[in-house]
Amino acid sequence: MRRRLPVIIAFGIGFAMLIQYFIPHPRSEEFYNVIVQQWFIIIYAFMYIFALRSFFMHHITKVKKKKEGYIFSAVAMVSVLFMLLSGLITSRGPFFDSLYNYMIAPLQGTMFSLLAFFIASAAFRAFRARNVQATLLLVTATIVMIGRVPIGDYLWRGMPDLVEWIMTVPSMAAMRGIRIGVGLGAVATAMKIMLGIERSYMGGE
Amino acid sequence: MGFWQRFLQLDRKWIFLGIAIVVIIPLIKPIGLPIKPTKPVIDLFTYIDTLGPESGPVMVVTGFDPSTMPELMPMEQALLRHCLTKGIPVISFGGLYPAYIGMAKMAIDEVSADFPDKKYGEDYVFLGFIPGVSAVILSIGIDIATTFGNDYYGTPIDSLPMLRGVKNYSDISLVVDVSGTSTPEYWLMYAQERYGVNIGVACTAVSAPAYYAFLQSGQFVGMMGGMKGAAEYEELMARKGYPTGRRNATIGMDSQSLAHLLIILLIILGNAGYFIVRRGERRRGIIRRKR
Numbered sequence: 001m002r003r004r005l006p007v008i009i010a011f012g013i014g015f016a017m018l019i020q021y022f023i024p025h026p027r028s029e030e031f032y033n034v035i036v037q038q039w040f041i042i043i044y045a046f047m048y049i050f051a052l053r054s055f056f057m058h059h060i061t062k063v064k065k066k067k068e069g070y071i072f073s074a075v076a077m078v079s080v081l082f083m084l085l086s087g088l089i090t091s092r093g094p095f096f097d098s099l100y101n102y103m104i105a106p107l108q109g110t111m112f113s114l115l116a117f118f119i120a121s122a123a124f125r126a127f128r129a130r131n132v133q134a135t136l137l138l139v140t141a142t143i144v145m146i147g148r149v150p151i152g153d154y155l156w157r158g159m160p161d162l163v164e165w166i167m168t169v170p171s172m173a174a175m176r177g178i179r180i181g182v183g184l185g186a187v188a189t190a191m192k193i194m195l196g197i198e199r200s201y202m203g204g205e
Numbered sequence: 206m207g208f209w210q211r212f213l214q215l216d217r218k219w220i221f222l223g224i225a226i227v228v229i230i231p232l233i234k235p236i237g238l239p240i241k242p243t244k245p246v247i248d249l250f251t252y253i254d255t256l257g258p259e260s261g262p263v264m265v266v267t268g269f270d271p272s273t274m275p276e277l278m279p280m281e282q283a284l285l286r287h288c289l290t291k292g293i294p295v296i297s298f299g300g301l302y303p304a305y306i307g308m309a310k311m312a313i314d315e316v317s318a319d320f321p322d323k324k325y326g327e328d329y330v331f332l333g334f335i336p337g338v339s340a341v342i343l344s345i346g347i348d349i350a351t352t353f354g355n356d357y358y359g360t361p362i363d364s365l366p367m368l369r370g371v372k373n374y375s376d377i378s379l380v381v382d383v384s385g386t387s388t389p390e391y392w393l394m395y396a397q398e399r400y401g402v403n404i405g406v407a408c409t410a411v412s413a414p415a416y417y418a419f420l421q422s423g424q425f426v427g428m429m430g431g432m433k434g435a436a437e438y439e440e441l442m443a444r445k446g447y448p449t450g451r452r453n454a455t456i457g458m459d460s461q462s463l464a465h466l467l468i469i470l471l472i473i474l475g476n477a478g479y480f481i482v483r484r485g486e487r488r489r490g491i492i493r494r495k496r
Contacts, residue, residue, distance in 0.1 A: 033347050036340050036343045036344050036347065037340075037344045037347060037348075037351055037352065040337055040339075040340030040343075040344075041335065041336060041337040041340050041341070041344065044336040044337040044338065044340060045336045045337075047336070048303075048336060097307070097310065100307035100311075101307070101311060104271060104307065105271040105274065105307070105308075105311075106271075107271075108270060108271035108272045108274075109271045109272065109274055109275070111272065112271075112272035112273065113275075116224055116228070116464060117220070117221045117224050117225075119468070120220050120221075120223070120224045120464075120467065120468050120471060121217040121220045121221070123468050123471055123472050123475070124215070124220055124471040124472065124474070124475045125213075125475065127472050127475065127476075128475070128476060128479050129476055138472065138476075142469055142472065145465045145468065145469060146465060146466070146469060148410065148431065148433055148465075149238075149433065149458060149461050149462040149465050150238035150239060150240055150241070150433075150436075150458050150459075150462055151238055151462035151463070151465070151466060152462075153239065153241050154238055154239065160241055160243065164243060164244070167413070167414060167417055168417055168421065171414045171417065172414070172417040172418050172421065175414055175415055175417065175418055176418045179415075179418065
């Protein structure tokens with residue numbers, strides 16, 4: 001029953017929502033409103049509670065067993081609790097805003113900005129014209145990189161137009177093909193979940 | 206060991222130093238490279254520029270956290286400035302995930318400070334985070350007041366003068382998702398496709414190629430892609446004589462231009478070194494075989 005019940009719920013709700021889309025009857029609209037405005041949002045809110053529980057369970061275990069890097073787990077838990085309490089106690093006041101603006105924002109910004117340095121280093125070491133495909137990628141990437149910044153236009157007037165052509169013709173054609181594939185895959189996966197063929201979302205094997 | 210072999214083993218700290226120099230110097234002393242607006246940005250700008258105080262509000266959705274702030278914050282600020290300059294009512298929505306709300310607040314606080322004549326609740330409102338992602342997008346299509354209940358500050362939606370008569374997407378002129386993730390696709394699937402609301406996109410440069418197909422099909426009215434898109438929007442604002450603030454994206458483009466140039470130079474030198482060394486090794490191999 002632990003496995004059958006979620007499949008029945010997934011099939012029931014999934015099929016009901018699918019059918020509802022094509023029925024513009026007031027009862028059908030009412031059903032849609034209740035599902036979207038109440039059930040979905042309540043379920044999503046519970047997901048955050050489970051996420052917090054999972055977060056603390058994982059890190060408490062790490063600290064208890066003194067696994068490698070457990071000190072970072074302790075810091076992570078203290079940070080989450082501190083942020084949570086500061087928001088609750090100050091009712092998201094200036095102190096809470098300051099924590100976000102002057103701690104989280106610079107820390108995250110710094111982490112992400114490191115990418116620029118590593119990309120430059122990786123491009124120098126690994127971006128090689130070893131074969132035709134790699135050469136094609138390298139040449140296109142170089143044109144797009146130079147054409148997507150003002151200096152490209154400064155060096156050659158036609159550069160932005162060439163880049164726009166790359167983006168709107170070959171790149172877009174490839175993306176469209178990928179998206180059609182992804183869309184068909186998503187429909188197939190949704191059907192498999194509704195019919196109980198795909199059950200990995202329930203955990204386990 | 207020859208020059209090129211030594212060069213290929215260049216310590217990466219020198220590359221890091223080079224990047225740091227070309228990024229920092231233009232930020233301190235901007236070069237002022239000319240910005241040429243592209244069609245997707247012009248389309249978005251023109252669409253908003255045709256709206257006015259009598260139009261329905263523009264909903265600016267914050268879909269980014271501090272990791273993509275340098276690219277996306279100038280876009281959000283430019284959009285807010287444009288709307289407030291034109292007198293278009295603005296709904297600033299704090300986003301579909303909790304990490305985004307701080308960015309939304311930062312943007313609206315900074316921009317609204319430059320427009321002291323604009324009143325909260327009458328000219329702009331700030332809606333906070335509601336869990337639900339796609340369900341929230343769908344729910345706004347039914348009723349904004351029921352979805353949010355209160356604004357970010359706890360004021361009931363019904364008591365905000367600007368939102369009187371704004372029930373759902375049918376009363377909104379445009380939704381612009383300023384996003385560092387794939388949320389524009391959610392807005393496309395659940396808001397544009399189901400409710401027919403117009404969608405604009407402001408996204409990171411790395412996400413932009415994914416959305417050209419939707420621009421061509423007309424499902425997105427326009428797009429700002431990457432910091433360049435933000436700089437183009439700032440340029441369009443400046444050409445119209447609208448207030449632009451510090452033009453952070455335009456200043457940032459100088460750094461990005463030089464950083465791209467340096468990376469391209471490194472790629473060229475890296476490949477040159479690679480082929481020269483490989484040719485040398487092959488020659489030595491041939492000589493050995495001959496001996």
